[in-house]
Amino acid sequence: ASYEGVPLSEHSVITRVITVAKGVFAPGHLGELTRIVPFEMVDAVLTETGRTQQRLRLLPSRVVVYLLLAAGLFAEVGYLGVWDKLVAGLGGLGLTRPSATGLWHARVRVGVAPLRALFDLLRGPAAGIRTAGVWWCALVVTAIDGTVLDVPDSSGNATGLGKNRSQHGTAGYPQVRLVALVACGTRAVIDAVFGTRSDGETSHALRLVRSLHTGMIVLLDRGFDSNTFLAAVAGTGAQFLVRLNGNRKPPVLARHHDGSYTSIIGGVRVRVIACEITISTTAGTRTGVYRLATTLLDHRRFPAFEVVKLYHERWEVESAYLEIKSTLLGRRVLRSPVPALIAQEIYALLTVYQVIRIAIADTADAAGGVDPDRAGFTLAVQTARDLIVQAANVVAETTIDLIGTIGRHLLDNLMPERRLRVSPRAVKRPLSRYAYKSLGVDRKSYLATLTIDILAGQPALTDQADP
Incomplete structure (x- = not known):
């Protein structure tokens, strides 16, 4: 077949170069957000807190930290599901899928200290x-x-x-x-x-x-x-x-x-x-x-x-809080069954929220004074998720792109200037969804x-x- 004189094969193949860490460290990334939380930063907090692995395992400590961060972006799946997101764009590397028990022990091994230290660096x-x-x-x-x-x-x-x-x-x-x-x-x-x-x-x-x-x-x-x-x-x-x-x-x-x-x-x-x-x-x-x-x-x-x-x-x-609890968590319950790992999970959630906020603020500044309020948090999260699944833009090119793919999506879809709106306060998760009908509660939002x-x-x- 041909199109305007250009011969086309029966199947078109699009290739792209994926640059990630080597070997068992490859799943340790956060897509484009890795530029804000680079390998060196994660390795530094692991060394500082004494949580670097003693021997090289299927799940190195660095990979576990990125897995915990990515879990804050994929609240709808379990930790094995998060692993699958991290390796979805890494086909051909021969990576072994860990067991649920292996992920549990890896989380316990890393503990809460590295996540707390990472949050302290980025807050x-x-x-x-x-x-x-x-x-x-x-x-x-x-x-x-x-x-x-x-x-x-x-x-x-x-x-x-x-x-x-x-x-x-x-x-x-x-x-x-x-x-x-x-x-x-x-x-x-x-x-x-x-x-x-x-x-x-x-x-x-x-x-x-x-x-x-x-x-x-x-x-x-x-x-x-x-x-x-x-x-x-x-x-x-x-x-x-x-x-x-x-x-x-x-x-x-x-x-x-x-x-x-x-x-x-x-x-x-x-x-x-x-x-x-x-x-x-x-x-x-x-x-x-x-x-x-x-x-x-x-x-x-x-x-x-x-x-x-x-x-x-x-x-x-x-x-x-709405962005953390509704956009990131989707109003879901946290995952961990013990308080020690709850602390680990909360620090990871706060850290990934902060990383997205840094990406939005950097974009607003690089674009020349755009108000961060006009950048959609939900859009930033959705784009960050896509780039994790694609393992895209993990390592920065020689020429630094200050805005990046996330920033370009935000700038192409800026929200209008904020208008004053009011909405009655109401319980978002009522015990009975029929109470609003009987009480006649108005849940509309109005220009004010x-x-x-x-x-x-x-x-x-x-x-x-x-x-």
Whole structure:
């Protein structure tokens, strides 16, 4: 057969060169994301933690680390299924498929320390000086909040983590409480801690104080307004903006022209802003009164109205949790039946999330100031998965491609500028799917208009959920 004079064979064959590590190390990769987590980095954390294999095995420690990271991208399959994804593009290398028992023992051999060390190397705001949306008045905007992750209902997890009570009796799964410090502009994880749910969010959050410093402002909801915690945050040199509980009655020390007033909370001098926020949609109007306290004391440099607008950035940490729990995990329970391996799995999940966020931020910077909010996290995950299956772009070429295949896909499919939308809070996994029909709960998302009025005079009490 021929086409425009060019002879064609009966079958067309497309060949490509795959560059990976040699021998049994070949399955140890993360597709194009390997450039962010290179072999040398993984080998370094294994050496540092003393987890390099004593003899060369079918599953070298480096391969196990990449397997654990890849598992964070393929939550729908077991570890053997993840192995199959890693070797799908490596046909002809004669690789032997391990057994499920072999993978279990390999995970136990590697342990949690290398994954924790890898996360410590990669965590951070993933932002440059000119990254859009990261800075506010020369401060890096961050937020702290917590969530819970479901883990398998095994005897080991139930004993080590406990099971919570609910209105229907004992909860279905043991849970781990995760509390993270997130950069709002990039949604990258600056630090994260986790532990039993019996310890509250504030108790866990005290361990995040180590990552706060001058040049930051941290946004907090009203669950974090304890005197001890706010004093600890202020002691780091970081600024804070926190929503106050309704039972607080801070003294009025001085009033300012912008409607705010100076007060003191837990020995920390703050400025309190009371405001009324109205959200208008086609479904109606809702108004609430809110009080915020901040260590930004200069009302001329930081007007009350601008500070209230900044507080809405706190929801970026909620979006980060949505991406971890819904996009990566697909709302699934974690895999590991024992708490020690749960910790390993969580550090691997946080690390792969951070790697994707770094890839998105690098793309935004290389493209000349694109806001990272316009890059689709789901698209980045899907592209990263495809490149793992193809074993593509594992090793960088001589000429470094700063954007890469993932970045080009993101730039070709940028989302529009964010619009203000609201949606009623609702349980995403109800015990009964019929409850919404009987209760008439509206779960639609609406375009909204936001009105902010600063309340001067006698301070009002907080009476609504977070705006």
